[in-house]
Each structure stands twice: as C-alpha cells, then as structure tokens.
Amino acid sequence: MISSTDTVIVGAGPYGLSTSTYLAEAGVPHQVLGLPMHAWKNFTPPGMLLRSEAFASSLYSPCGGYTVEAYCQRNHMEYKSVGLHLPVEMFVDYGQWFQSELVGHVRPVEVQDMCRKDGYFRLGLSDGSSLVARRVILSLGLKAFGQAPAALRGVPKPYVLHSGDFGDSAWSEGKDVVIVGGGQSAIGLAASMSAAGARVRLLVRGDAVNWSREPRTSSGLVSRLLRARVGLGRGWDSNKPWLLALSYMLSEYPASFHKLSLQQRQKILETSWGPSGAWWLRNRVEGKVEISARTEVSRAEIRNGRIVLEVSSGNGTSAISADHVVLATGFKVDMARHAFFSSEILNSLSMIDGSPELTSNFETSVRDLYVLGPAAAMSFGPALRFIYGARYAAPRVAGHIGGRFKREAGRFAAPSHGVTPELANGHPASGAHARSVLQAVERNAE
Numbered sequence: 001m002i003s004s005t006d007t008v009i010v011g012a013g014p015y016g017l018s019t020s021t022y023l024a025e026a027g028v029p030h031q032v033l034g035l036p037m038h039a040w041k042n043f044t045p046p047g048m049l050l051r052s053e054a055f056a057s058s059l060y061s062p063c064g065g066y067t068v069e070a071y072c073q074r075n076h077m078e079y080k081s082v083g084l085h086l087p088v089e090m091f092v093d094y095g096q097w098f099q100s101e102l103v104g105h106v107r108p109v110e111v112q113d114m115c116r117k118d119g120y121f122r123l124g125l126s127d128g129s130s131l132v133a134r135r136v137i138l139s140l141g142l143k144a145f146g147q148a149p150a151a152l153r154g155v156p157k158p159y160v161l162h163s164g165d166f167g168d169s170a171w172s173e174g175k176d177v178v179i180v181g182g183g184q185s186a187i188g189l190a191a192s193m194s195a196a197g198a199r200v201r202l203l204v205r206g207d208a209v210n211w212s213r214e215p216r217t218s219s220g221l222v223s224r225l226l227r228a229r230v231g232l233g234r235g236w237d238s239n240k241p242w243l244l245a246l247s248y249m250l251s252e253y254p255a256s257f258h259k260l261s262l263q264q265r266q267k268i269l270e271t272s273w274g275p276s277g278a279w280w281l282r283n284r285v286e287g288k289v290e291i292s293a294r295t296e297v298s299r300a301e302i303r304n305g306r307i308v309l310e311v312s313s314g315n316g317t318s319a320i321s322a323d324h325v326v327l328a329t330g331f332k333v334d335m336a337r338h339a340f341f342s343s344e345i346l347n348s349l350s351m352i353d354g355s356p357e358l359t360s361n362f363e364t365s366v367r368d369l370y371v372l373g374p375a376a377a378m379s380f381g382p383a384l385r386f387i388y389g390a391r392y393a394a395p396r397v398a399g400h401i402g403g404r405f406k407r408e409a410g411r412f413a414a415p416s417h418g419v420t421p422e423l424a425n426g427h428p429a430s431g432a433h434a435r436s437v438l439q440a441v442e443r444n445a446e
Contacts (some may be wrong), residue, residue, distance in 0.1 A: 007135040031133075034110070068094055138372065250268070
C-alpha cells in the first residue's frame with residue numbers, strides 16, 4: 001500500500017509532537033512517524049531527573065493549557081517553575097498526555113529507507129507500506145549518534161553496550177559492570193545499576209567527577225531573575241551572572257547563534273555544557289561505586305565469556321575484567337549514520353563534521369528536508385540539545401512549510417489513480433496539490 005501526505009515528521013518526541021501542533025494550525029496535511037516519547041520511556045534510566053527546569057520542559061503548542069504546569073494542575077501535583085526536580089517517568093506521562101490530546105495521528109512505525117525522485121520523498125516503512133510526501137522533517141534525537149572509544153569499536157553486544165541501548169537497569173543485578181564516561185548519563189547509570197545490585201566501576205577520563213552545585217535560590221537579584229528565564233540545563237557555573245546572561249541569550253535567541261561564524265559556533269558548542277554529574281546523584285554514587293579518574297581504555301578482548309580491558313591511568317596500566325562494559329561517552333552528530341538515507345540524499349547534504357548545514361528555517365541543502373533537535377545544534381546552538389529549543393524550532397519550521405504549502409496549492413494538474421491519500425489533522429491529502437503527490441507516487445513506482 002502506498003499513501004501520501006504533504007509533510008512527514010520522522011520522530012514522535014518533544015520536537016516532533018510540538019511541530020505537529022503548529023503544522024495543524026497552519027492547515028498542512030501531515031503524518032508523524034514513531035512511538036510517542038519512545039526514547040525517553042525506554043532508554044533513560046528510571047528515576048532520572050531532567051536537567052532542565054520545569055518551566056523549560058514543556059512541549060509546545062499554539063493553543064494554551066498543555067504545559068507541564070497545566071499537567072501538574074490537572075493531576076493535583078505540586079508545581080514549581082524552578083526547583084521542581086522533574087522525574088523522567090513524570091515527563092514521559094506528560095508527553096504522552098500532550099500527544100493524546102493534540103496529536104492523534106501518530107503512526108507507530110520506523111523509516112527503513114528514504115529516497116527522492118521528481119521533487120518528492122518516498123519512505124519505506126517498517127510495516128511494509130510506503131509513504132510519499134513533498135516534505136520531510138527529521139526529529140530523531142541522539143540515539144543513532146552514540147560515540148565509542150577506538151579500542152571498543154567493533155566489540156559485539158552484549159559485552160559492550162551504549163547507554164542509549166537500554167533504560168531499565170534490572171538486568172545488571174549480580175553483574176560486574178564497567179561504565180566508561182564522566183557525565184550525567186554515566187553517573188546516572190552507575191547509581192541505577194548499583195541500586196539494582198550490580199558491582200559497578202566508573203572510569204572517568206578527567207581528574208574527577210565534575211559535580212554540579214545545588215541551585216541556590218537566595219543569590220543576588222540578577223542571578224535569580226536570569227535563572228528563572230534560562231531554558232537550558234545547567235552547564236556553565238550557573239551562580240555567575242555573566243554566564244547566566246550568556247545562557248539566557250543562547251536559550252532565547254537561536255537565530256542570533258545561527259548568524260555567528262562557524263568558528264564562533266563551534267567554540268560555544270565545544271566549551272558549554274560539558275560532562276558533569278547532577279548534585280542530587282552524588283550521595284547515590286560516592287561510597288557505593290568505585291570511581292577511577294584519569295583513565296583511558298587502550299585495548300579490549302573477550303576471554304572466557306568476559307570482557308577484559310587494558311586501562312591506562314596516572315598509576316600505569318592495569319587490566320579490568322567485567323561481564324559488560326557500558327559506554328556513556330556522549331554523542332556526535334553524523335547524518336551518514338541514518339541508514340535509511342539513499343546515497344543520493346546523503347551525497348546532496350551539505351554537512352559540517354557530520355552535522356547538517358541548515359538555513360534560518362531549519363532546511364537542509366536538500367530542498368524540503370528539515371532537521372530539528374540536537375542534530376540542529378551546530379546551526380542554532382545548545383538550545384537545540386534541550387527540550388526548550390522546540391519553543392523556537394517548532395513554530396519556525398511550521399511557519400515556513402505552511403507558507404510554501406499555501407503558495408503551491410492550485411498549481412498542479414489532473415488527478416492520478418492507484419494510491420490512497422491519507423487524512424491528517426482533518427485535512428485530506430486531496431485537491432490539486434495532493435494530486436501532484438499521487439502522480440509522483442506513480443512515477444516513483446515505475
């Protein structure tokens with residue numbers, strides 16, 4: 001079965017769901033592909049608290065009443081814009097409520113291949129069907145971009161896993177687990193696995209774990225005012241007013257970041273929001289997890305059903321044996337790792353070290369292909385690594401697509417047959433505009 005629509009959103013997380021609500025307001029027929037809040041629900045350690053404040057953790061919609069605050073009021077829960085300490089389970093439930101209320105047309109499928117012909121995209125889906133659209137918005141988060149130290153690349157699962165491969169840590173009970181990394185993901189997993197009964201060792205590359213400080217609510221007036229407005233998770237020392245002011249600029253004005261030189265953008269991204277552990281995790285890790293600092297894995301091999309690491313440190317080289325190694329070594333955007341791209345699309349993408357170059361409307365060098373979320377951070381700054389970035393991105397992209405949709409309506413010729421148009425948001429893929437999509441489907445099928 002081949003169906004069609006004007007715009008496809010690939011990904012049903014905060015960015016994809018938020019963008020859908022703005023496309024609906026603009027009258028653009030579209031479909032959302034993916035399981036709502038899937039990565040947050042299945043690949044985040046239980047009990048993890050969001051790094052962003054509650055006021056900056058909402059999904060976005062042109063209609064009011066669907067913020068985290070509204071969700072808390074509806075469920076008779078305490079709400080504080082700053083200092084709420086929002087658990088991931090609560091955030092997932094909130095996101096699913098947002099989706100059930102505002103985005104009812106989500107298809108729980110994955111994209112297996114995507115090509116472009118005659119100005120249209122054709123997507124092969126995991127349920128065996130195909131979908132043709134004039135536009136595609138990629139909103140896929142970071143899961144596909146996990147990094148691995150050179151010595152551990154190619155070591156098969158389950159000996160080496162990435163932190164993005166799982167959420168629940170119950171499987172680690174009774175296991176010897178080495179976690180590589182010094183950031184929030186590594187430390188959160190160490191706490192979660194230790195609590196589940198695993199024997200955990202944390203290998204940190206730096207001199208020590210960089211613990212963030214508990215936010216102070218009684219600091220100076222400037223700091224209090226800025227902290228209540230900064231939408232990014234804490235990274236730079238949030239008790240310094242000038243750094244808070246810079247964070248505020250980056251969170252509120254992504255368009256200004258887009259206008260900076262490439263060198264300026266790269267420097268900000270490389271020096272902001274480095275690896276750190278949340279203050280609330282400290283007493284769950286210290287004294288409970290063995291932490292080794294200034295370490296680097298130089299070699300790995302499988303012996304007698306276990307993985308043995310050769311680890312270099314300030315004290316020389318040692319061997320560490322474990323049942324599993326979990327990599328929490330961060331993510332690096334590389335669009336080539338989206339296996340569903342055709343070679344034509346991939347070769348047509350203009351990229352900077354794996355990140356797509358984007359216009360001021362989040363459009364790639366491939367016309368009508370847009371990228372949102374962390375993969376857009378090189379163009380729009382660290383705000384796009386956080387939920388708060390959807391506040392700017394969703395209406396911007398939807399407005400641009402809505403304008404094109406209106407200009408293109410009525411330009412196209414006679415109807416075609418053999419394809420089923422889909423309904424999306426009450427706007428059928430019909431009329432002159434949709435007929436052009438259906439004609440493209442037939443040409444692609446030839």
